[in-house]
Structures are given as structure tokens and as C-alpha cells.
Amino acid sequence: MLRIFLASALLISAPAGLSAAEDFDVVIYGGTSSGIVAALQAARMGKRAVVIEPGEHLGGLTSGGLGATDIGNKQAIGGIAREFYRRIYAHYSRPQAWKQETREHYQSKRQKPGEDTMWTFEPHVAEDIYRRMLAERQVPVFFGERLDLRAGVQRQGKRITAIRMESGRVFGGRMFIDASYEGDLMAKAGVAYTVGRESNSAYDETLDGVQLGSKKHQFKLPVDPYRTPGDPTSGLLPGIHAGSPGEHGQGDRRVQAYNFRMCMTDAPENRLPFPKPAGYDPLRYELLLRYMQAGEWDVIGNNAPMPNRKTDTNNNGAVSTDNIGMNYDYPDGDYATRERIWREHVQYQQGLMWFLANDPRVPAKVRQEINRWGLARDEFADTGGWPHQLYVREARRMIADVVMTEQHCQGEVLAAEPVGLAAYGMDSHNTQRYVDETGHARNEGDVEVHGFSPYPIAYRSIVPKAGECGNLLVPVCLSASHIAYGSIRMEPVFMVLGQSAATAACQAIDAGRSVQEIDTKALAARLLADDQVLEWKGPKRRSNIDPRRLPGIVMDDTQAQLEGDWVEGQTTGGFICSHYLHDGRQQQGAKRARFVIPIEKSGSYEVRLAYTTLANRATNVPVTIEAADGQHQVTVNERREPAVDKLFQPLGTFRFERGKPAVVVVSNAKADGYVIVDAVQLLPKR
Numbered sequence: 001m002l003r004i005f006l007a008s009a010l011l012i013s014a015p016a017g018l019s020a021a022e023d024f025d026v027v028i029y030g031g032t033s034s035g036i037v038a039a040l041q042a043a044r045m046g047k048r049a050v051v052i053e054p055g056e057h058l059g060g061l062t063s064g065g066l067g068a069t070d071i072g073n074k075q076a077i078g079g080i081a082r083e084f085y086r087r088i089y090a091h092y093s094r095p096q097a098w099k100q101e102t103r104e105h106y107q108s109k110r111q112k113p114g115e116d117t118m119w120t121f122e123p124h125v126a127e128d129i130y131r132r133m134l135a136e137r138q139v140p141v142f143f144g145e146r147l148d149l150r151a152g153v154q155r156q157g158k159r160i161t162a163i164r165m166e167s168g169r170v171f172g173g174r175m176f177i178d179a180s181y182e183g184d185l186m187a188k189a190g191v192a193y194t195v196g197r198e199s200n201s202a203y204d205e206t207l208d209g210v211q212l213g214s215k216k217h218q219f220k221l222p223v224d225p226y227r228t229p230g231d232p233t234s235g236l237l238p239g240i241h242a243g244s245p246g247e248h249g250q251g252d253r254r255v256q257a258y259n260f261r262m263c264m265t266d267a268p269e270n271r272l273p274f275p276k277p278a279g280y281d282p283l284r285y286e287l288l289l290r291y292m293q294a295g296e297w298d299v300i301g302n303n304a305p306m307p308n309r310k311t312d313t314n315n316n317g318a319v320s321t322d323n324i325g326m327n328y329d330y331p332d333g334d335y336a337t338r339e340r341i342w343r344e345h346v347q348y349q350q351g352l353m354w355f356l357a358n359d360p361r362v363p364a365k366v367r368q369e370i371n372r373w374g375l376a377r378d379e380f381a382d383t384g385g386w387p388h389q390l391y392v393r394e395a396r397r398m399i400a401d402v403v404m405t406e407q408h409c410q411g412e413v414l415a416a417e418p419v420g421l422a423a424y425g426m427d428s429h430n431t432q433r434y435v436d437e438t439g440h441a442r443n444e445g446d447v448e449v450h451g452f453s454p455y456p457i458a459y460r461s462i463v464p465k466a467g468e469c470g471n472l473l474v475p476v477c478l479s480a481s482h483i484a485y486g487s488i489r490m491e492p493v494f495m496v497l498g499q500s501a502a503t504a505a506c507q508a509i510d511a512g513r514s515v516q517e518i519d520t521k522a523l524a525a526r527l528l529a530d531d532q533v534l535e536w537k538g539p540k541r542r543s544n545i546d547p548r549r550l551p552g553i554v555m556d557d558t559q560a561q562l563e564g565d566w567v568e569g570q571t572t573g574g575f576i577c578s579h580y581l582h583d584g585r586q587q588q589g590a591k592r593a594r595f596v597i598p599i600e601k602s603g604s605y606e607v608r609l610a611y612t613t614l615a616n617r618a619t620n621v622p623v624t625i626e627a628a629d630g631q632h633q634v635t636v637n638e639r640r641e642p643a644v645d646k647l648f649q650p651l652g653t654f655r656f657e658r659g660k661p662a663v664v665v666v667s668n669a670k671a672d673g674y675v676i677v678d679a680v681q682l683l684p685k686r
Contacts, residue, residue, distance in 0.1 A: 024050045026505050027163065027173035031141060032060030033491050034475050034498030035179030036130050037080045041502035041530070043137035047509065049502070051139060052163075052171060054146040057388050058134070060181065062491045063127035064389025065261030068110065068304035068312040069119040070490045072423035076454040078533040081495035082117060087129045089118035092307060097125075100267040100308040108305060120306055123263055123379050123387070145169060149334055153188045158470045158514075160189055175505035175515070176472050179498055182331060182338075183396035183477030191464040191472065192399040195331045197431070197482040199251035205406040206546055207426055207447050207483040207578065210246040213558060214446045215568065217430055219318040221294040223287060225441040236435070238284045241325060245434045245444045254431040255331060256394050256445060256486070257322035260349050260387045262313040263306065263380070264373040270309075271374035272385045274353035277346065284348065285355045287441060288319040289362070297366055299356065300373075310376050315429065318443060323348045325432045331395035342390055350386070393429060393489065400479035402460035409487045410452050411543040417520040418456030418534045419500035419527065422493050425450030425570075428486040447483060449578040451570040452543050454536040457488060459523065462501055463515045470514030473501035500527055542574030545647065550576075552605075552683035555595050557581045560677065564591030564668075569676070572612035574647065580612055580678040589669040593677040595662075602658040604685040608648035609666070610678035611638050618673035626663035627654035638676055648681055656682075 026042040028035045031053030042049035057063060069085075071077060077085070091097055098106075110119045134141060145165040147153075154162040154170075162172040163185065178185035187193055199209045228234035236242060246252055265271050288299070298317035306312055315322040323345050330341045356362055356370040375385030382388070407413040409426055431445030461479040464472055475497035480488055503526050508515050524534060547554040556577045566581040583591045607625055611617070617638035625632045634651045642649040656662045662682060668675040 023172035023174075024048045025173065025509055026175045026177065026502060027171050028052065028177045028179055029147060029163065029185045030178065030180030030476070031055070031058045032179050032181060032476060032494065033062040033130075034494035035177070036134060036498070037084075037495040038177050038179055038475065038498035038502040039139045040080055040133055040137055041499045042506055043139050045503065045506040047506050049139055050171060051134070051141045052145050052165070053141060053143050055388065056143050056382065057127060058130045058141065059127045060491070061261065061389055061391060063123050063130065065123055065263050065387040066312060066391070066491060067121045067123060067126070067263070067306045068314070069492060070424055071119070071492045072425060072450070073454050073538070074117065074119065075538055076421040076423035076533055076536065077492045077496060078531045079496060079499045079527070081492050081499070082531065084129065084133070084495065085117035085119055087133075088121045088125065089116055091125055091129065092118055092121070098308065100265070100270060106305070106307050120304070120312075122306055122308060122310055142169070146335060147184050147188065149184065149188060153185065155189070158467065160469060160471055174471065174509050177498070177501050177505060178472065178474050179476050181392040181395055181476060183398070183474065186398055186464075186472065186474050186477055187396055189469050189472055191468045191474070193396040193477070194399055195396055196253035196255060197251050200249035202251065203403065203405040203481050205481060205483060206548070207406055207449060208481055209249045209251045211445060211447055212245065212248045214444070216446045216448050217315065217317060217320075218443055218446065219291065219441055221291065221296050222438065222440040223290045223294060225287070225435050225439075237287050238281075239287060239324065240433050240435065240441055243434070245432055253328060254325070254445065255327050256429040256431050257315070257324045258327045258330070258345060258393060259315050259321040259323060259391050260345065261391055262311070262321070262349075262387065263376045264303070264311045264313050265309050265376040266372050267309040270377045272377050273374050274357050275350055275384065276354045276358075277350040279347055280351045280354065282355060282359060284351060285359075288352075291319055292363060292366065297363070300370070310379070311373075321349050321352065322429055324430050324443065330392070345390055346386065394482070394485055396477045397482070397485055398464065398474050398477055398479040400461055400463060401465055402458040402479060404457060404461050404478070404480035404484040404488060406481065406483050408455055409484055411455055415456040415458035415461070417459040417524070419459045419462065419504075419523070420457050420493060420496035421454040421533050421536055422457055422488045422490070423454040424487050424490050425452075426483050426487045428483060447486065447578070449544065449570070451541060451573045451575065453538070453540045456534065457493075457497065459500070459504070459520055462497055463504070466514065466516040470516060471508070473505055473515055475501040496532065499530070499532065503527060503530070544578065545574070545576045547576050547679065550681065552681050553597055554679055554681045555597050556679045557593060557677050559595070561594040561596065562592070563594070566591060566593065566677070572614055575612050576610055576679040580676055582677075583668040583671070583675040585674055587668070588671060589667070591668045591675070593666045595664040595680040597662040597664070597680065597682060599656045599658055599660060599662055601684070602656065604653050604655050605662070605682040606653045606685055607651045607662070607664060608644060608681040608683070609636060609651055609664070610648050610681065611636075611642065611676040612678065613638055613641050615639060616674050618668075618671035618675050620670065620672055621675050622667045622669055623651060624665040624667070625651060625654055628657045628660070629655060639673070653685055
């Protein structure tokens with residue numbers, strides 16, 4: 001099932017006599033949520049704007065199945081984006097909006113009492129609202145128009161004058177905004193960009209590049225990766241690649257996995273069965289079958305409820321809807337390449353659901369659970385209930401004068417000239433599946449680091465370098481490292497940046513300047529007047545801490561030898577690296593975190609333990625230090641704030657000998673609360 005591109009453009013509320021070759025003030029390529037908001041802002045500022053959408057629908061992911069809005073803190077979202085969510089709320093305030101259930105019956109964790117916004121919705125409702133908003137401003141929209149990738153950008157010097165579509169239609173403009181997920185206009189305008197993951201060393205980060213050791217969306221049980229179990233000569237199962245995953249922190253061209261955000265329903269009168277795709281191959285799901293046979297079933301564990309007994313179903317677990325490793329050629333691909341990849345993603349995910357619902361080898365309870373669901377008959381009617389938008393989580397990323405990085409996300413660096421706030425954690429889905437050193441299947445690339453406050457996004461990250469293009473803004477494929485983009489890439493933030501980009505474009509037109517030369521103070525003033533949020537004034541969480549910036553020897557919990565099932569935590573900010581560990585107040589006495597720290601120079605060292613404090617922590621955490629003169633027992637009260645920088649609690653000074661490691665063991669034996677383990681620090685004493 002593929003996208004169907006219209007041969008001719010459709011216009012929404014287009015003025016009479018509009019010529020396809022007529023010039024506009026602001027030309028927006030991409031009818032995503034960002035592109036729609038950009039067009040609305042330009043029109044509200046008195047400019048003639050046009051939206052050019054390669055497909056048939058408006059709204060991108062927001063109307064393409066992603067109804068469970070991802071945003072860390074809703075108060076970071078203002079302007080037209082917030083207006084959109086208010087309109088969603090107004091829609092569902094009407095009794096006639098509820099067909100399969102009542103408003104009182106519907107429950108969502110994303111909705112709080114007293115709010116005048118709503119952040120969960122059905123796909124068709126989002127698109128209807130977008131269409132009405134554009135119609136109110138009489139913004140023309142051309143559907144089915146794709147940029148000519150060979151010679152579609154016409155320039156005079158450092159400015160774009162017009163863009164030509166494959167159909168031959170030409171759109172002239174004074175300012176251009178690339179609001180697409182792929183960044184085609186940006187790339188064909190000669191703007192520098194990158195694809196894939198930078199190395200950690202590129203921007204002095206810790207969470208970029210190859211990320212080995214992640215436990216999220218990972219195999220919890222060993223699964224044989226070979227076609228014939230135990231026989232490497234039989235070849236690997238589909239979806240697993242041969243060779244090394246790369247070194248930790250190393251950059252590569254891999255892209256985080258794509259999928260479709262399915263809108264499912266359990267309402268029998270509105271339910272369509274999952275289709276069996278052409279070319280269905282059950283071998284594609286052999287890895288999942290073995291995983292289920294080993295005892296793990298979590299494929300649809302991320303099944304967020306939407307109004308009217310529908311869902312926004314996302315990837316969950318080691319093998320799910322993410323088509324890992326199958327999208328590397330998408331960002332820079334031509335239309336034929338992307339269509340092939342799109343087709344393969346449809347085939348994989350439709351086949352996955354058909355397999356789970358019908359294959360007799362699947363446990364009966366799983367088939368029963370899956371067959372309770374189906375595609376929603378009243379969504380995506382032109383594609384048989386299947387989403388019209390592939391979740392392109394990441395494609396090209398511009399390289400501008402400012403590159404947003406991990407340090408911006410965590411508050412270590414404050415972006416100048418802000419044009420909006422990002423509020424979600426640094427989030428990357430897996431990028432590859434390989435065979436680990438034990439001979440089992442393993443995923444790599446997942447990063448989920450939260451625990452920091454909303455932070456500003458720099459204006460210079462949405463405009464190219466001055467020498468490249470003076471009248472282009474890029475609010476979606478903006479300038480950011482892979483891991484920072486994983487935080488910024490949320491639909492509400494794209495809307496915020498779309499509005500800011502359009503505001504800058506209009507001010508550049510009025511001032512007769514390039515987008516790099518505008519008065520950014522005047523830009524900020526207009527954004528604030530339009531209810532954008534440029535500074536976080538709410539409670540601020542302590543930022544995560546990079547151990548490389550700490551003195552002495554620091555070993556994070558990720559390097560500890562663990563006994564028992566420890567749980568990763570991020571609830572309380574101010575921890576080292578991506579998380580801390582807690583014992584869940586379970587298996588008392590059976591959990592230990594053992595830090596084995598190499599000693600290169602003999603001497604006395606102060607030993608410190610890092611933890612985050614709360615009232616539910618244990619007051620009697622037993623810690624054992626193995627030093628040159630034997631073992632030492634220390635008890636730590638984790639309800640008390642650590643004495644050193646509110647981060648480390650000194651345990652004492654001990655002597656260690658070169659060549660014999662220092663060993664620090666934290667246990668949950670007889671603990672009277674949660675036991676927290678974050679890091680151990682050794683400071684040499686003089």
C-alpha cells in the first residue's frame with residue numbers, strides 16, 4: 001500500500017484567477033504541522049503565502065497517526081501551536097464528537113483537569129482543524145507537487161528566486177521555508193547538511209554515535225540470530241546485519257528507525273482486519289517468534305488510547321513496529337529510492353500485524369489479544385485505514401552557524417537569540433540489529449535521557465550560514481547533532497519553529513534584508529507578542545552531569561557489575577550521565593552494584609558515592625570498600641543531601657595500590673527505602 005500522488009494540484013480557498021506561476025511572498029515546501037503554522041503566521045502578518053505538499057494530506061505526523069503528542073512540558077508551547085491544541089479541546093468538548101465512547105469514559109495520562117488544551121486526538125480531527133485554519137486565512141495549498149530534484153531550485157547569487165516541481169509548475173517567492181521532514185529544498189539549494197550520527201568527539205558529547213549497552217527496547221532474553229539455530233553458516237535471519245556494530249561513541253551513517261503510528265480500534269463496528277501484504281514472508285518475523293517462544297511478549301505495549309476507542313500505537317520492545325536498519329538510504333534518496341523504502345516499511349509492519357493475528361505458531365493468547373484490535377475504518381480512508389505518513393524520525397540535518405547539541409539540551413550551554421523552547425528528553429530509537437559477542441541478537445542505538453528543564457533553540461540553528469542562502473529558513477531539518485535532534489524533533493516544537501521561521505521571513509521582507517541580517521531583538525519582540533515562549537521561567541531541574549568534567553576518577557553506574565534487576569531512573573534531576581539506578585524496593589539483599597576501579601598510582605584516595613535524594617530513599621544503605629588494608633563497611637543515609645555539590649557523599653579516605661583495583665560495592669541488604677546508585681568518585685589526597 002503506497003502513497004498516491006495527485007497529478008494536479010488542489011487549492012484550498014485559493015483566490016480567483018490564481019496562476020500556478022505567480023510569485024508569493026513566502027513559499028513553504030512541506031505541508032507538515034510546521035509548514036501549516038508557518039503559512040498561517042505569514043498570512044497573519046499580511047504576506048501572501050503558499051503551501052506546497054508532495055502528498056495528498058496536511059499535517060504530516062500530527063494527522064498521520066501521532067495523536068499522543070510528545071512534549072515534556074506543555075507550558076513550553078505557545079503561539080499558534082497552542083491555539084491548535086485549544087481547537088482540539090474545543091472539538092472534543094462537543095458531545096457530537098464522541099461516537100464510540102463518551103467523553104467521561106475516555107481517560108488519558110496526557111490530559112489534566114482544568115486544561116483548555118487537549119494533546120490526544122484522532123488523525124482526521126487534526127487534519128480537519130488544519131484545513132479550516134488555512135481556509136480562514138485563504139492560504140492556497142497545492143497537493144501532489146514534488147520538487148524537481150535535478151534542477152528544481154532557481155537562484156540568483158545567494159538567494160532562491162523560484163522552485164520548480166516535477167510537473168513543471170513554478171513557484172516564485174521572496175522567502176522560502178523548507179518545512180519537509182526530508183529537507184529536499186534545503187539540500188538542493190546548496191545548504192550544508194549531514195545524515196546519520198556524529199561521533200561523540202565531534203561536539204564533545206556523550207550520547208551521540210554508537211551507543212552500546214542500552215537496556216531500553218532491547219532483548220531481555222537471549223535469541224538465536226541464525227536461520228538454523230546454532231549454525232552461523234546458515235546465514236542470519238532477516239533484519240540482522242553481519243559485522244561489528246562499531247565502537248562506542250563512533251559516528252556512522254545509520255539513521256534511527258522509522259515506523260507507522262497505527263491508529264487501531266477495538267470497536268467492532270469500526271474495525272478493519274489487519275491486511276496481509278503482497279510479498280508477505282513469515283521468515284521476516286522468525287526472530288520475533290523465537291523471542292515470544294523464549295517467554296517475552298511486549299510488541300504492542302506502547303498503545304496510547306485516543307478518543308473514540310482508538311489508539312496511537314508506537315514501537316515497543318526488542319522486536320516491534322520499528323523497521324530497524326532499513327532506512328539508511330532514505331534521507332538522501334531520490335523519489336524512487338524512498339518509495340521502495342516506504343513500500344518495504346508498509347510490507348514489514350502490515351506483515352507484522354498479520355503474522356501476530358494469524359500465524360498458528362504465535363501463542364493463542366497473543367493472537368487473541370491482537371485480534372481484539374484492527375485498523376480504524378473511519379481513518380485514512382484513501383489508504384484502507386493505513387497511515388498516510390511514514391514516521392521519518394530523522395533525515396537530513398542542516399549544518400549552520402549554531403549546531404544544537406547535548407550541552408544545549410542539558411542546560412550547560414544557553415542558546416542565544418531563542419526562537420522557541422524544546423522540552424522533551426533526548427530520544428533516539430534503535431539504528432541497527434547485530435550479533436553480539438555471545439552469539440545472540442542485539443539492538444543498538446536507543447537513547448532515552450530525560451530529567452532536564454525546557455531549553456531555548458537558537459535562531460541561528462534554523463537559518464543557513466550567510467554564505468549559502470539568504471532567503472531560506474529550515475524549521476524541521478534544523479541544525480542539530482543527532483542526539484540533540486532527538487530531543488527537538490517533536491511535532492509541537494516543529495510548529496513553534498515554523499511560526500518563528502515565518503515571522504523572521506516576513507521581517508526580512510519588510511527590512512529588505514537576508515534572514516541572517518534581521519534584527520533578532522525585533523524578532524523576539526514579535527514572537528512574544530504572538531504568545532510564543534522563549535524563556536523557561538518554571539521550576540528548573542538540575543542538569544545531568546558529564547563525568548568527564550569532574551575531577552579524579554569517576555565510574556558511572558553503567559560501568560558497574562550488577563547483581564539482580566536494577567531499574568534505570570531519571571525522575572530526580574542532577575544525576576551523572578543518562579540515568580541512575582534504583583532497586584525498586586524489591587529482592588532485598590539480592591541486589592548489588594560492584595564498581596571495580598583501576599588504580600594507576602598508589603596512594604590515598606577519598607571515596608565518594610553519588611546518588612539523588614528524596615524522602616523515599618533508604619537511610620541505611622550498606623557500602624563496602626575494598627582497599628589495600630582490607631574491607632571497610634560504611635552506611636549511607638540517602639535521604640540526606642550529598643555533602644559535596646549536592647552530588648557526592650564522602651565515604652572516607654582509603655589507601656589503594658597500583659595494579660590492584662579499588663572495589664566499591666553498594667547493596668540493598670536490609671534497606672528501609674529505595675537504594676540509589678549513580679556513580680563512584682575517587683579523589684587522590686595529598
